[in-house]
Amino acid sequence: MNWLEMILVALDGIWVNKLRSSLTVLGIIIGVASVILVLTLGRGGQSKIMNELESMGSNVFVVYVNQPEDGDYNKYKITSEECKIMRESIEGIKALTPMAYASPQVQSRRKKENCMIIGTESCYNQITNIPMVKGRFINQNDDAAARKVIVINQKMSDDLFGVGGDALGQVITVDQTPVMICGIFKNGSGMLEGAPRAMAYMPINTFLSMFPYSGVYELDGSAETKEQVEKVAQRVLKSLEIRHDAVGKKAYMVFNMEQELQSANNVMSIITMIISAIAGISLLVGGIGVMNIMLVSVTERTREIGIRMAIGAKRTDIMIQFLIEAVVLSLLGGVIGVMLGLGGGAIVCLLAKIPFTVSIGIVLLAFIFSSVVGIFFGMYPANRAAKLDPIEALRYE
Amino acid sequence: MIEIRDLGKTYNTGAITLEALKNVNLDIEAGEFVAIMGPSGSGKSTLMNIIGCLDRPSVGTYSLDGKDISSLDENELAVIRNQKIGFVFQTFNLLPRLNAMRNVELPMVYAGVDPVTRRQKASEALDRVGILDHAKHRPNELSGGQRQRVAVARALVNSPRLILADEPTGNLDSKSGAEVMALFDELHAQGSAIVLVTHDPEIGAHAERIIRFRDGEQVKNN
Structure with a gap:
């Protein structure tokens, strides 16, 4: 079974339960969007402060009487x-x-x-x-x-x-x-x-x-x-x-802008990291939502799993099917979350008059992170699906 | 084609040990039409699951086409179910979200057949059971008889050597039942081996040979 086909099967499974899937995806969307928003604003604020300090001259120093x-x-x-x-x-x-x-x-x-x-x-x-x-x-x-x-x-x-x-x-x-x-x-x-x-x-x-x-x-x-x-x-x-x-x-002390830049930069980075870690918790909650809905889905589709096994699906086929479904769900959330996060970031940056930049690294990280969330939280339900006994599964009402 | 020797199956459910099958010896030749009959609880479904490679015997040996099934791992069993066996169930067991065509394609999906060939073979199979004009319908848009035809098409699409049918007419009215049985007769005439589980003597009469079970044991033919 090729990958494209498996993804189509997964999309089909997601599409059948539109409301349920969109609520599940919402959890991931909020998580990803808030992380992206915080990181974007953090970067914007950082470069704004940097620019200002830089305009004062980064090769500037002050010697004064202490x-x-x-x-x-x-x-x-x-x-x-x-x-x-x-x-x-x-x-x-x-x-x-x-x-x-x-x-x-x-x-x-x-x-x-x-x-x-x-x-x-x-x-x-x-x-x-x-x-x-x-x-x-x-x-x-x-x-x-x-x-x-x-x-x-x-x-x-x-x-x-x-x-x-x-x-x-x-x-x-x-x-x-x-x-x-x-x-x-x-x-x-x-x-x-x-x-x-x-x-x-x-x-x-x-x-x-x-x-x-x-x-x-x-x-x-x-x-x-x-x-x-x-x-x-x-x-x-x-x-x-x-x-x-x-x-x-x-009696004399030196103050130099380069050091100030460094420490301002560090403080900004730490603040950004802390806030995005807090935002990341909502991604975790979103992941638990995915796991929950996948467990429901596995139970609901026990008979389908039995049928698929009877006509020749291997356990790994079943596992991959559900895993892909979980990953597609979270990636979908990731994509929408990135778009919302960047959109929100652009608007806030515009209002706060700070420079708006899109970091490919952050976007990539969001995608990788949301698929990792999908794999991590999809693993248990998928494994559970793959471990079903075909005879029991076929009998399931 | 099928050789079963001294086969037994016991289930351990806590304190109670249930002997579902004991001491079964059975040979089925290629192209043979065999009915397994007996009251419920006689062990015929257990035997069916073992023959269908969904379950393994507790004791004894079962070999299919000369291959000892108990020596195979789960993945090899899945390949055998996919390639050598076609299942027809009492409750049809079609996937409700897929249309008739895609249900029939499913065994070929797991066999790794390319989509074009798959579509073509699925059409042929649907044509063979006389339901090609319903290819785009989902199971809930089809009557019981039509659903069972789709299920038969799915069972035969990978050209298995053995078709296993578990009470295939149990959920059908007598007219649809007769049509489905006519289909089995035709498949048999074309050379497929068919093993059919039923408790209906009229259905059993379609078979060349009847094997009876009671309380997990074969009733000796007199």
Whole structure:
């Protein structure tokens, strides 16, 4: 008996009990669809987060002053000259800039508010891409001459000059010091950033002269390549430790994006795995449904089994017949489940604005898994059918 | 063709041991028409199951075409049932979901015959029992007599050397019964060996030889 014929016989058996078969298949459908849905959303979310972190630059690192054991922050303060020396001397470095933070009051003729100001250098936009709306970012002349210029974001422009107001070239005061707006950049739009806040960049030397009590406790940098980032960051760290007599004191720490990417990735994968395992339980329940219905079917068709045996079916023929029926049932559920899962995934991805991708691996896995469920849960009923005594089976009413 | 020597069959149902057949000695030649008769419980159905290779003897030997059946495994028995024996049952035992044609094809499906040949041979068999025009009907659309004809077609489609019929007219009215018996006479005339179990003397009269059973034992012919 060839395979095609056996599959046709199985389909026939399934078709005769349409309602029963579809209810049984429903169990598998729900199981497969939920696993596919979870995995698809997990992958979409993962690639969304990856993209965002990646856009921040995966060859980016940060070296910062950690809580020093002696509590003397001043001792570990970094100067922009040091930063410059390191930038020029350390191998594999692409950009390195001091970072200093302050939250002063800023004021236009119209309004005043508090905002976040970051003092940095022109090379900062080589580390992180800063999309400009108008004007320019800080340039090297600003750095060198400590010009009183500021680059603000759209939110701050809207706050100080009204939506649609022209902020470029205007002068605002930051802690009573007038500075000129030389550029406006886009608000961050990442999932990780939340609602936009007013923020601005100023040349570091200008910043330090305006906020004498502040200082540089952080260097942001990027390496030539992603592979070098760890090494380069360590070189910067070592160099700082030697300069500030901080070897072994853990005064400086390194944070690198590559590590963050890895751990974010791992966390996402674990969450996805756990949820899909829970969804997988419904597949198991579906499998038990298949087994149940196959046992009913074997009992109902005892006489048929007897007849088939009398006219020459071997026990293996009977076994394969029922096994195929179980596998066809679960595969049918698998196919419909995959389609529903992917369809549902596409819709949810669209609504949640995360990228939708179809993984052939996941689809294949769903098919393999549902046929394994069919074989596993079909084995016992099929075996029971094959073990029937033909004489008893023929007598069965 | 059939050689049965000192054959016995006992059933163990817990404490009670039931002796369904004892000390049976029987020879049936190729092409012979034999009726096995006896009241219910006489062991004739048990013998039928053994001859049909659905069951094995407890003691003694049964050989079919020179082959000792008790030495064969389950799969070999299935092949013998498929190739050498055609069954006709009292209750027809057609598969209700399949039409007449596909019921007749079934033994050839297990014999591994290709679909084209199968269809052709099934048509021939249905034609032989005079029911080809009902080939597309399912069993529940056929009368008892028609169903039994389909069953006979199924029994003879693999050209077995032996046709085993267990009360083939038991569920038929006398007219259909007579038609089915005419069919057996015709098959016999064409050279098939037929072993028929019945308790109806009128049916038994179609056979060349009658073997009687009582209480699991052969009644000696006088």
